[in-house]
Amino acid sequence: MNLQQLRYLRETALRGLNLTLAAQALHTSQPGLSKAIRELEDELGVQIFVRQGKRLTAITDEGREVLAIAERMLTEAENLRSVGSEMRGAEAGVLRLAATHTQARYVLPPAVVRLREAYPGVRLQLRQGNPAQIVAMLRAGEVDLGVATELLGRVDELDSQVLFSWHHCVIAPAGHPLHGGQPVGLAELARYPLVTYDAQFAGRSGIDAAFTAAGLTPDIVLEAADADVIKAYSALGLGVGILTEMAIRPGGEDGLLRVERAPADLFPVNTTRVAYRRGRTLRRYEQAFVGWLAR
Numbered sequence: 041m042n043l044q045q046l047r048y049l050r051e052t053a054l055r056g057l058n059l060t061l062a063a064q065a066l067h068t069s070q071p072g073l074s075k076a077i078r079e080l081e082d083e084l085g086v087q088i089f090v091r092q093g094k095r096l097t098a099i100t101d102e103g104r105e106v107l108a109i110a111e112r113m114l115t116e117a118e119n120l121r122s123v124g125s126e127m128r129g130a131e132a133g134v135l136r137l138a139a140t141h142t143q144a145r146y147v148l149p150p151a152v153v154r155l156r157e158a159y160p161g162v163r164l165q166l167r168q169g170n171p172a173q174i175v176a177m178l179r180a181g182e183v184d185l186g187v188a189t190e191l192l193g194r195v196d197e198l199d200s201q202v203l204f205s206w207h208h209c210v211i212a213p214a215g216h217p218l219h220g221g222q223p224v225g226l227a228e229l230a231r232y233p234l235v236t237y238d239a240q241f242a243g244r245s246g247i248d249a250a251f252t253a254a255g256l257t258p259d260i261v262l263e264a265a266d267a268d269v270i271k272a273y274s275a276l277g278l279g280v281g282i283l284t285e286m287a288i289r290p291g292g293e294d295g296l297l298r299v300e301r302a303p304a305d306l307f308p309v310n311t312t313r314v315a316y317r318r319g320r321t322l323r324r325y326e327q328a329f330v331g332w333l334a335r
Contacts, residue, residue, distance in 0.1 A: 057096040132161030151332035192315040200315035204335035233279035243310035
C-alpha cells in the first residue's frame with residue numbers, strides 16, 4: 041500500500057467513479073489507475089467498488105470505510121509536509137484560495153495585501169465560484185481555503201470558522217421615492233421591481249425567507265452572482281437593489297445611494313466563513329491570512 045494508491049482511490053470517488061476523468065485529473069493512464077485500485081483491493085482483501093464489466097458502478101459499504109481512512113491518511117501526510125516546512129522556517133509556498141465574487145472583490149483585497157507584505161515568498165492562486173463549486177474544490181483538494189457565506193458550515197468533510205457577520209442593504213438611484221418619507225419595510229419594497237442575488241449567492245435564501253414570512257411575493261426582475269452587476273442595473277433604473285452592505289460605499293457611488301430608511305435587520309443576518317478539509321493543519325501563513333480576514 042502507498043499514498044499514490046490512496047490518491048487514486050480518492051480521486052476516483054471524487055470523479056463519480058469515472059475512471060477516465062480520474063485518470064486525466066491524476067495525469068496517468070486509465071489502465072494504470074484501474075490496476076492500482078485492483079492491487080489495493082487485493083492487498084486489503086476488500087472489494088472497494090462494485091463493477092459492471094470494466095465500469096465502476098458503486099462504492100461498497102466496506103469501500104466507504106476504506107475511503108474515509110484513506111482521506112484521513114492523505115490529510116495527515118499533508119500535515120506532515122506542512123509541519124516539516126514550518127520547522128525549517130519556510131515562509132514560501134502557494135496559497136490556493138476559492139471565493140465567491142463578493143468575497144473576492146470586497147473582502148479579500150486587504151488580507152491579500154498584508155499576505156504579500158508579511159510573506160513575500162507566498163504566491164496566491166485565486167479561483168471564483170458559487171458555494172457548491174467551492175465545496176467541490178475543497179473536497180477535491182484543488183484549493184486550500186474556501187470563503188463564502190452559504191453552505192460552508194454544513195459540510196461534514198470540512199472544518200470551518202466564522203469570519204464575520206453582515207446584513208443586506210437596499211440601494212436606489214438618488215431621487216427615488218424610497219429615499220424620503222417613513223421607514224421602509226418589506227411591504228413597501230415589494231411594490232417595486234427588485235434586483236438582487238442569484239439563489240446560490242450571498243444570503244439570497246434569507247431575502248426570500250423574509251418576504252415569505254411577511255406573506256409577500258417580491259417582483260425580482262434580475263438575479264445576479266455579482267454585486268457590481270446588481271449595482272449597474274439598479275443605477276439604470278431596472279429595479280431597487282438588494283445587496284451586501286460591504287459592496288456599496290457609505291456615501292454612495294455612480295448615482296446610487298443606500299436607502300437609510302431601510303433598517304439593518306430588515307433581512308436576516310448573514311455569516312461569512314472560511315473552510316478547509318477536515319483534519320488539515322493550516323500552515324503559518326494560512327493561519328495569518330485567516331486572522332486578517334476575520335472582523
